[in-house]
Amino acid sequence: MEEFSLFVGLSRPTVSKFFNDPSSLKDTTRRRIEAALATSGFHPNMLAANLVRRRSNIVGVIVPDPSDPFYAALTRRMQAIAGDAGFQAFVLSSDGDQAKEVQAVRTLSSMSVAGAVVAPLGAAQAGGSQALERLETDIPLVYVDSAPSHPASFVGTDNRRSFGLIIDHLCRTGTPPWFLGMPAVNANASDRARAFDAAMRSQGLEPKSLDLPAARDWDFERFGFETMRLAIEAGSVKGRTILCANDRLAFGALAAAWQAGLRVGRGEDCHLRIAGHDDHPLSRYTCPPLTTVAQNYDEIGRRAMDILLRRMGGEVADDAAEETVLLDAAIVERQSA
Numbered sequence: 001m002e003e004f005s006l007f008v009g010l011s012r013p014t015v016s017k018f019f020n021d022p023s024s025l026k027d028t029t030r031r032r033i034e035a036a037l038a039t040s041g042f043h044p045n046m047l048a049a050n051l052v053r054r055r056s057n058i059v060g061v062i063v064p065d066p067s068d069p070f071y072a073a074l075t076r077r078m079q080a081i082a083g084d085a086g087f088q089a090f091v092l093s094s095d096g097d098q099a100k101e102v103q104a105v106r107t108l109s110s111m112s113v114a115g116a117v118v119a120p121l122g123a124a125q126a127g128g129s130q131a132l133e134r135l136e137t138d139i140p141l142v143y144v145d146s147a148p149s150h151p152a153s154f155v156g157t158d159n160r161r162s163f164g165l166i167i168d169h170l171c172r173t174g175t176p177p178w179f180l181g182m183p184a185v186n187a188n189a190s191d192r193a194r195a196f197d198a199a200m201r202s203q204g205l206e207p208k209s210l211d212l213p214a215a216r217d218w219d220f221e222r223f224g225f226e227t228m229r230l231a232i233e234a235g236s237v238k239g240r241t242i243l244c245a246n247d248r249l250a251f252g253a254l255a256a257a258w259q260a261g262l263r264v265g266r267g268e269d270c271h272l273r274i275a276g277h278d279d280h281p282l283s284r285y286t287c288p289p290l291t292t293v294a295q296n297y298d299e300i301g302r303r304a305m306d307i308l309l310r311r312m313g314g315e316v317a318d319d320a321a322e323e324t325v326l327l328d329a330a331i332v333e334r335q336s337a
Contacts, residue, residue: 008036021086059308060108060116061091062101064186065218069281070297071119074144077301078117085309087114094121096185096218105131115140115312117304122146122187140311142304142323146186153311153323155304159188162293162329163195164202166275169291169331170241171203174266174273177243179209180253183216183223192245192277210242224252232260241273241337247283250276250290254336264288265335273337288335296327303327
């Protein structure tokens with residue numbers, strides 16, 4: 001920065017103003033710096049600058065799998081909002097692993113980020129939760145998708161309401177559903193299982209679930225396939241409706257049914273129905289297209305960033321519950337159920 005200031009022929013504070021807020025300078029000064037940048041190819045080391053300022057214009061984002069279309073849509077939305085507000089969103093993956101989540105938290109701390117949005121692994125992996133709680137004491141932090149086990153800012157889907165909607169629909173249009181749950185990779189696994197049980201009991205029905213194989217990873221398609229394969233071999237799915245805790249599980253269940261020669265759908269010649277939850281972008285292209293419950297990805301990202309930006313601006317809620325946002329979902333009826 002010192003050498004570049006001499007190259008431009010302006011003071012270092014003036015050049016620093018340009019990198020922090022170009023609109024704060026006169027047009028002639030700004031154009032002079034822009035021309036010098038083009039000539040010299042200079043780019044400031046923002047990480048080094050953050051160490052000096054002790055806070056940056058970077059917003060951290062941690063998700064379990066950035067390649068998953070749900071998290072990809074969420075991060076794209078948050079990156080766009082952060083950019084409009086003058087921040088850069090830096091995305092890290094925990095890869096569904098506690099140690100990697102802790103390392104991602106340490107990385108954000110070392111970068112002096114201004115705030116963070118995290119889709120946590122949650123109570124299922126307590127080490128990561130402890131690291132995130134420590135980060136909360138240092139910067140504004142908002143959780144998304146999977147609720148933390150303690151009072152904190154959170155934006156996600158109201159699982160109780162969404163499961164109530166899909167179970168009511170399935171019971172009105174066919175046999176009551178059995179549940180194909182998630183492996184215990186985050187708090188959503190137990191939360192959605194409880195939501196299923198509550199919704200079934202509200203219908204006056206006993207909650208019934210397929211036996212789950214012993215697994216604890218994010219390969220939901222394989223998990224759904226294996227669970228359905230075992231249920232088919234045990235003769236416990238014909239004539240039934242299977243409600244999967246998420247759409248990726250349903251993809252695996254559909255593949256297992258097809259491989260076993262079972263027809264999935266609503267027709268009289270069909271052997272069973274399968275439904276999911278989330279409205280994954282690929283759910284409309286399965287065979288048959290998947291009936292599911294749509295989460296509002298854009299709104300989750302928008303509301304999370306709105307809370308984060310307000311908190312980074314100094315606004316603090318009197319009660320963490322005031323910053324807990326549970327969004328409604330909507331039934332998407334397709335041919336699978």
